[in-house]
Structure formats: structure tokens, C-alpha cells
Amino acid sequence: MELRLEELTKRYGEKEALSHFSYTFENGIYGILGANGAGKSTMMNLITDNVKRDGGTILFDGTEILKLGDAFRAVLGYMPQQQGLYEGMTAESFLAYMARLKRIPGREIRGEIKRVLELTNLKDVRHGKIGSFSGGMKQRVLLAQAMLGEPKVLILDEPTAGLDPKERVRLRNYIYELSQNRIVLLATHIVSDIEAIANDILLLKKGKLIHHGSPRELIDSLPPDQRPLLGYFSLEDVYLHYLEDDEV
Ligand SMILES: Nc1ncnc2c1ncn2[C@@H]1O[C@H](COP(=O)(O)OP(=O)(O)OP(=O)(O)O)[C@@H](O)[C@H]1O
Ligand SMILES: [Mg+2]
Known part of the structure; x- marks a missing residue:
């Protein structure tokens, strides 16, 4: 399986939010690191086709995703960064609604909902209204809907924002388990979320891919005269070295 982005570009007015971005994703977890803005x-919204691109191509196993249309959406799971919708629905009814939108066959919906509620540890609150949930619980509902239908391509935009450490670790382990025969893209500001699990980390700065590599490769690329934050070099040092001076 392969998701190939070529020269992908998105402009807002004069500003290039994403600039000639090229990268090929294969099975595994990819951490996307970059400052605010x-x-x-934007990159994730282009893959999910929530935002129209100004240039470039996105190929899934060699075919343009715009041409694949529903066939691509059927293998895609997306957890958006923003929450807020469907506050009046219960967790379970929201998932049922999303499952139908995703065109999961009717006879599979019940089992799928049960599965994702268990994965995200929401089973006990499934009849509660989303509007009454804490931020972290809402976050888990968003994650649960992304998992419906066991998508081959999973796009997670800051999935652990607002989670407490216990849920964060649980989620990280789960994402790792599920990444075996899937493409997982995970944007985050929390370096420790991806340090242990990402095969490759992409460093984005002002819309451009400035560097990428395994956590080890990135750490080894640091200049020897840089002083580690802790007693040893970690991905935090990589972030500070390559991305610290980024400004929106
Ligand atoms: N709808 C929009 N209209 C105008 N500009 C936008 C829009 N969406 C994004 N941008 C701009 O595009 C740039 C990239 O934004 P994007 O949301 O992709 O950043 P990000 O890396 O996800 O940041 P964050 O870490 O804050 O989520 C920013 O300069 C932002 O202001
Ligand atoms: Mg963002």
C-alpha cells in the first residue's frame, strides 16, 4: 500500500500554507511535527479532500484520489483537530450516524460501534450526550469515529490533545498495534507521543518539508555542539534545533 503526495500545494491568498510537498507513505506510523501554522x-485536509488543493497530486496505490472518490473515502479514517459538532447526540448515536455516512453495511454497524467504543474506553458512557463530556472524552469520541470500518489510511490530527497521561499512553499503544498493515499519519506537538512509535518523522516548517527520518536518524543529525535538554539527546532536541525559530 502506498500514498504518494507529489508537489502538493495549498495557498491562502499570498501565503502558501503547504508548498510543493512531496512524500511517499507506506505502511507504518508517520509523525508530523511542526509549530502552529x-x-x-492543511496537509491532512488535502488528503481527506476537505480542502481543495492549488497544485500537485495525491496517488493511492498509483491512482489519483480525486478519481477514486468514494472508493478512497471508504479506506480513510480521519480524526480532525477541531471538535464541537453533534453536542446533542449520544456517543453511540453519533457513531451510528458516522458509520452510515461511511457506508458501513448495516449488519456490521452494531459490531463496529461496540469495537470502537471498547478501543477508546467509552463503553460505559455510550448513552451520554457528547455535549456533557469532558474535553478528553470528546477527543476519544472523535478518535472512535475515525476507527470505524478499520480504515487502511488513518489520519490523526493531534489525537492526544487534551488526554490525560493514562489515556495518552493507552492511545499510543493502541495506535502502534494497529499500524501494522496500515498507513497512519499523526500530527502532534507532543514529541513523546511519536518518539517511541513512529517509523518516520516529518518536520514541517512554514508549509515546507524541511527534514525527515527515523527518530534515531534525526537525533543523530544534530550538531555535536548542541547541548541536550536532558542528559541525552531526544526528539525534543530535534524539534528545538530544526523548528524552534519557526514563527507564524
Ligand atoms: N481557512 C483558512 N483561511 C486562511 N488561512 C488559513 C486557513 N486554514 C489555514 N490557514 C493558514 O495556513 C497555515 C497553515 O495552517 P495549518 O492549520 O495547516 O497549520 P498547523 O500546522 O496545523 O498548525 P497547528 O499546530 O496550530 O494546528 C497557517 O498560516 C494558517 O493561518
Ligand atoms: Mg493543525
């Missing part, structure tokens, strides 16, 4: 969500 670097273009992470």
Missing part, C-alpha cells in the same frame, strides 16, 4: 492540518 506549519501546515500539518
Whole structure:
């Protein structure tokens, strides 16, 4: 399986939110790191076709996703960064609604909802209204809907924002488990979320891909005269070295 982005570009007025971005994703977890405004969500919104691109191509196993249309959406799971909709629905009814939107066959919907509620530890609150949930619970509902239908391509935009450490670790382990035969893109500001699980990390700055590599490769690329934050070099140092001076 392969998701190939070529020369992908998105402009807002004069500004290039994403600029000639090229990268090929294969099975595995990809961490997308960048400061606020670097273009992470823009890249994800282009893949999910929530935003129209100004240039470039996105090929899924060699075919343009715009041509695949519904066939691509059927293999795609997307957890958006923003929450807020459907506050009046219960968790379960929201998931049922999303499952129908995703065209999951009727006889599979009940089982799928049960599965994702268990994965995100929401089973006990499934009849509660989303509007009454804490921020972290809402976040898990968003994640649960992204998992419906076992998507082959999973796009997670800051999935752990607002989660407490226990849920964050749970989620990280789960994402790792599920990444085996899937493409997972994970945007985050929390370096420790991806340090242990990402095969490759992409560093985005002002809409451009400035560097990428495994956590080890990135750490080894640091200049020897840089002083580690802790007693040793970590991905935090990589972030500070490559991205610290980024300004929106
Ligand atoms: N709808 C929009 N209209 C105008 N400009 C936009 C729009 N969406 C994004 N931008 C701009 O595009 C750039 C990239 O934004 P994007 O949301 O992709 O960044 P990000 O890396 O996801 O940031 P964050 O870490 O804050 O989520 C920013 O300069 C932003 O202001
Ligand atoms: Mg974003």
C-alpha cells in the first residue's frame, strides 16, 4: 500500500500554507511535527479532500484520489483537530450516524460501534450526550469515529490533545498495534507521543518539508555542539534545533 503526495500545494491568498510537498507513505506510523501554522492540518485536509488543493497530486496505490472518490473515502479514517459538532447526540448515536455516512453495511454497524467504543474506553458512557463530556472524552469520541470500518489510511490530527497521561499512553499503544498493515499519519506537538512509535518523522516548517527520518536518524543529525535538554539527546532536541525559530 502506498500514498504518494507529489508537489502538493495549498495557498491562502499570498501565503502558501503547504508548498510543493512531496512524500511517499507506506505502511507504518508517520509523525508530523511542526509549530502552529506549519501546515500539518492543511496537509491532512488535502488528503481527506476537505480542502481543495492549488497544485500537485495525491496517488493511492498509483491512482489519483480525486478519481477514486468514494472508493478512497471508504479506506480513510480521519480524526480532525477541531471538535464541537453533534453536542446533542449520544456517543453511540453519533457513531451510528458516522458509520452510515461511511457506508458501513448495516449488519456490521452494531459490531463496529461496540469495537470502537471498547478501543477508546467509552463503553460505559455510550448513552451520554457528547455535549456533557469532558474535553478528553470528546477527543476519544472523535478518535472512535475515525476507527470505524478499520480504515487502511488513518489520519490523526493531534489525537492526544487534551488526554490525560493514562489515556495518552493507552492511545499510543493502541495506535502502534494497529499500524501494522496500515498507513497512519499523526500530527502532534507532543514529541513523546511519536518518539517511541513512529517509523518516520516529518518536520514541517512554514508549509515546507524541511527534514525527515527515523527518530534515531534525526537525533543523530544534530550538531555535536548542541547541548541536550536532558542528559541525552531526544526528539525534543530535534524539534528545538530544526523548528524552534519557526514563527507564524
Ligand atoms: N481557512 C483558512 N483561511 C486562511 N488561512 C488559513 C486557513 N486554514 C489555514 N490557514 C493558514 O495556513 C497555515 C497553515 O495552517 P495549518 O492549520 O495547516 O497549520 P498547523 O500546522 O496545523 O498548525 P497547528 O499546530 O496550530 O494546528 C497557517 O498560516 C494558517 O493561518
Ligand atoms: Mg493543525
